[in-house]
Amino acid sequence: MEIAEFYMEDKADVWHQGFRSTRGNKVDWVEYSGELCKRFGALGQIDPMEEFNKLQLFSTVLAYQEKFEELLQEVMIRAPHLSKTYYIFGFLSGLPEELRSMVKTHNSETLSKAFELARLQESAFEAYHKKYKSHQKTNSVASVTQTLAHYH
Numbered sequence: 001m002e003i004a005e006f007y008m009e010d011k012a013d014v015w016h017q018g019f020r021s022t023r024g025n026k027v028d029w030v031e032y033s034g035e036l037c038k039r040f041g042a043l044g045q046i047d048p049m050e051e052f053n054k055l056q057l058f059s060t061v062l063a064y065q066e067k068f069e070e071l072l073q074e075v076m077i078r079a080p081h082l083s084k085t086y087y088i089f090g091f092l093s094g095l096p097e098e099l100r101s102m103v104k105t106h107n108s109e110t111l112s113k114a115f116e117l118a119r120l121q122e123s124a125f126e127a128y129h130k131k132y133k134s135h136q137k138t139n140s141v142a143s144v145t146q147t148l149a150h151y152h
Contacts, residue, residue: 011040012040015036015039015040019032019035029077030077030078030079030080033077033078034078048071048074048075048078049074049075049078049079051071052068052071052072052074052075052090053090055067055068055071055090055094056094057094057095057096057099060122061095061099061115061118061119061122062119064094064095065091065115065118065119068090068091068094072087072111075087084110084111087111088108088109088110088111088114091111091114091115091118092104092114095118098125099118099121099122099125102117102121103117103118103121
C-alpha cells in the first residue's frame with residue numbers, strides 16, 4: 001500500500017488517509033484495492049471477478065484466450081489465494097462443449113497447455129468442417145450434373 005500511497009493525489013489522497021486512519025496497518029492489498037475500486041470505480045462497472053466467471057467463447061479461441069488473460073490478471077490481484085486448477089477450470093468452462101470435452105481429456109496441468117490444446121482442437125474442427133462442406137458441395141454439384149444429364 002505504501003507504493004500506492006505515493007501516487008495518491010487530491011480526493012484519492014484524502015480517501016486514502018481516511019481509510020488508513022480507520023483501519024490502521026492491518027489491511028491487506030485485496031481489501032484495500034477492493035475498497036479503492038468501490039470508491040473511485042465507475043458506477044455500473046462490471047466486477048472483473050464476475051466477468052471472469054461468466055466469460056464465454058463467442059468468436060475464436062485466441063480472442064477468448066486474450067480476454068481471459070486480461071481478466072485473469074485482475075482476478076489474481078483481487079484473489080491471490082485461488083489455485084492454478086481454478087483458473088484452468090475457469091478457462092475450460094467458457095469453451096463450447098465440443099471443445100471443452102476434447103481439451104479436458106488431456107488433463108492439462110497448466111493454463112498454457114489448455115490454451116494450446118483448445119487452439120489445436122479449434123483448428124482441427126475448422127479443417128474438418130471445411131473439408132466436409134467442400135465434400136458436400138462436390139457431391140451436390142455431381143448429383144445435379146447427373147440429374148441434368150439424365151434428362152437430356
